[in-house]
Amino acid sequence: MEFITTGIKEAFELIFSFDETVYEIVGRSLQISCTAIMLATIVGIPLGFFIGITNFKGKNIVLILLNTLYSLPTVIVGLFLYSMLSRIGPLGSFGLLFTIKGIIIGQFVLILPIVTALSVSATQNSDKRILTTATTLGANRRQVISAFFWESRYAYFSAILAGFGRAFGEVGVSMMIGGNIAGCTRNITTAIALQTSMGEFVLGFALGVILLFMALLINIVFQVIQKTKVA
Amino acid sequence: MVLLKLQNVKKFYEQKLVLDVPEIEFESHRIYTIVGPNGSGKSTLLNILALLDKPTDGDVFYNDENVWKSSKNIKFYRDNMVMVLQQPFLFNTTVLNNVSYGLKLRNVPKIVRKKLVSEMLEKVGLKNFDNRNAKKLSGGEMQRVAIASAAVLKPNVLLLDEPTSNLDKTGTFALEKIIENLKNTVILTTQNIEQAYRLNSKPLTMADSRIIPNSIENLFFGVITGSDNSKTIVISEKVSFSIVSEKVGNSHIFIEPSAIIVSCDKLHSSARNNIKGKILQIINMQNHLKLKILIEDIEIIALITKESFYEMNLKFDNPVYVTFKASAVQVY
Numbered sequence: 200m201e202f203i204t205t206g207i208k209e210a211f212e213l214i215f216s217f218d219e220t221v222y223e224i225v226g227r228s229l230q231i232s233c234t235a236i237m238l239a240t241i242v243g244i245p246l247g248f249f250i251g252i253t254n255f256k257g258k259n260i261v262l263i264l265l266n267t268l269y270s271l272p273t274v275i276v277g278l279f280l281y282s283m284l285s286r287i288g289p290l291g292s293f294g295l296l297f298t299i300k301g302i303i304i305g306q307f308v309l310i311l312p313i314v315t316a317l318s319v320s321a322t323q324n325s326d327k328r329i330l331t332t333a334t335t336l337g338a339n340r341r342q343v344i345s346a347f348f349w350e351s352r353y354a355y356f357s358a359i360l361a362g363f364g365r366a367f368g369e370v371g372v373s374m375m376i377g378g379n380i381a382g383c384t385r386n387i388t389t390a391i392a393l394q395t396s397m398g399e400f401v402l403g404f405a406l407g408v409i410l411l412f413m414a415l416l417i418n419i420v421f422q423v424i425q426k427t428k429v430a
Numbered sequence: 431m432v433l434l435k436l437q438n439v440k441k442f443y444e445q446k447l448v449l450d451v452p453e454i455e456f457e458s459h460r461i462y463t464i465v466g467p468n469g470s471g472k473s474t475l476l477n478i479l480a481l482l483d484k485p486t487d488g489d490v491f492y493n494d495e496n497v498w499k500s501s502k503n504i505k506f507y508r509d510n511m512v513m514v515l516q517q518p519f520l521f522n523t524t525v526l527n528n529v530s531y532g533l534k535l536r537n538v539p540k541i542v543r544k545k546l547v548s549e550m551l552e553k554v555g556l557k558n559f560d561n562r563n564a565k566k567l568s569g570g571e572m573q574r575v576a577i578a579s580a581a582v583l584k585p586n587v588l589l590l591d592e593p594t595s596n597l598d599k600t601g602t603f604a605l606e607k608i609i610e611n612l613k614n615t616v617i618l619t620t621q622n623i624e625q626a627y628r629l630n631s632k633p634l635t636m637a638d639s640r641i642i643p644n645s646i647e648n649l650f651f652g653v654i655t656g657s658d659n660s661k662t663i664v665i666s667e668k669v670s671f672s673i674v675s676e677k678v679g680n681s682h683i684f685i686e687p688s689a690i691i692v693s694c695d696k697l698h699s700s701a702r703n704n705i706k707g708k709i710l711q712i713i714n715m716q717n718h719l720k721l722k723i724l725i726e727d728i729e730i731i732a733l734i735t736k737e738s739f740y741e742m743n744l745k746f747d748n749p750v751y752v753t754f755k756a757s758a759v760q761v762y
Contacts, residue, residue: 326519328519329521331482332518332519332521333531334482335482335508335511336512336579336580337505337509337583338535342535346521
């Protein structure tokens with residue numbers, strides 16, 4: 200029990216002494232997850248809007264598929280991408296395995312269904328009178344869509360936050376595609392996994408505290424958004 | 431001058447006919463009231479007139495230009511008309527931002543926008559509401575903000591979908607005053623016949639997806655029963671009329687007020703409908719008198735000449751007989 204309390208104490212010392220290793224890993228995690236969520240937002244939000252607003256043949260199948268992929272296990276994504284990006288895989292020539300770009304692609308694949316599915320429900324739950332009102336008041340198509348997004352922004356922002364939370368906290372894809380290479384592809388979750396397996400808890404605890412803090416921050420922002428929406 | 435015209439317009443939703451208008455014209459600077467029960471097609475008609483919905487068949491003309499077949503962008507025509515929804519949507523921002531939204535889209539300078547919005551808010555009785563959150567207003571205030579947002583654009587046609595449905599009497603009268611003072615062509619839908627009179631508008635009646643020509647009165651809903659030779663429509667528990675129709679089941683009927691004969695005694699004639707009632711109201715028209723007659727639990731309107739009225743010495747509350755032929759009952 201003592202090693203836990205000592206570990207946590209030393210972890211805080213590491214955090215507040217601005218330990219280079221800790222912040223390098225945190226910075227990399229942020230870099231990877233922010234890029235992945237940015238890409239997922241660019242693709243997922245318009246895709247979710249389109250699926251939510253239009254009626255097309257096979258829409259229900261698309262929704263079922265999206266909801267299935269929503270809870271996609273990270274190791275499955277890791278396994279699939281590993282086979283695609285490995286030297287003998289179809290995308291092996293791009294040299295993306297064990298690189299940050301590779302992890303970004305993996306996290307993008309992992310969170311795209313989340314962002315898309317939540318955008319679909321954000322679109323479906325938004326007030327469709329926005330479209331009619333903006334149109335009749337003289338908005339062109341682009342202005343109508345931007346009015347719709349602006350009025351429903353909290354729901355879409357929640358979708359982005361949920362995706363970011365999932366990307367930031369995942370370990371399977373980062374480990375399998377990134378390979379946990381120190382100073383290169385090691386991020387918070389893979390570092391924690393490694394430190395734990397080595398019995399080195401201090402760095403693991405420090406990174407765990409930061410991960411928890413980030414999760415807390417995301418949830419606070421989430422709650423604030425929900426409250427703003429209600430108000 | 432005819433501003434808007436529909437020709438052979440039909441609208442189907444999932445193969446169900448929801449609107450069937452052979453022809454209808456709207457002149458500029460007039461108020462039109464489309465009266466009809468729920469589900470009669472009023473909102474569908476308004477959506478088509480506002481160019482928010484494309485008819486399945488038929489043509490919409492604006493200033494003699496076939497809108498949906500024109501080479502011009504639909505937005506060019508849409509900019510001339512604005513529709514206010516039955517449950518208006520207001521953006522989650524200030525009243526000022528809501529009312530100036532359309533002006534902003536039209537690139538009106540900020541200073542001019544502010545002036546126009548203030549003037550319009552004063553017109554609709556919302557002076558100094560500029561900085562209030564639109565989402566926190568009462569139903570009546572929201573309705574007025576929505577009308578202000580539309581009217582400030584000075585559209586040639588203003589379409590209002592049941593604008594007073596959520597208002598109390600005071601709110602309704604206030605809004606009617608606002609509508610009367612607007613200088614545009616106004617087309618509004620309502621379920622309230624009296625509103626059409628109060629607004630000094632041209633009334634149009636809708637039932638079962640169609641516009642019923644020439645009338646806003648004597649429109650009833652009932653169930654047709656009986657055999658081929660003798661059919662009746664049950665309007666209420668106590669009132670039913672003989673009719674001639676192929677239809678059975680739920681239907682709307684209309685009786686032309688001038689087709690009704692009013693007499694003091696029961697007539698012995700070939701007319702199948704001969705029912706006793708009493709005079710509820712006498713309305714003086716230019717050349718005629720309009721009698722509102724209570725028959726059990728329904729009111730029927732009859733149009734008679736002033737000469738007939740004085741000859742029969744009719745008075746308020748007098749018992750009278752109304753007579754009309756079964757073939758005078760138009761079934762829709």
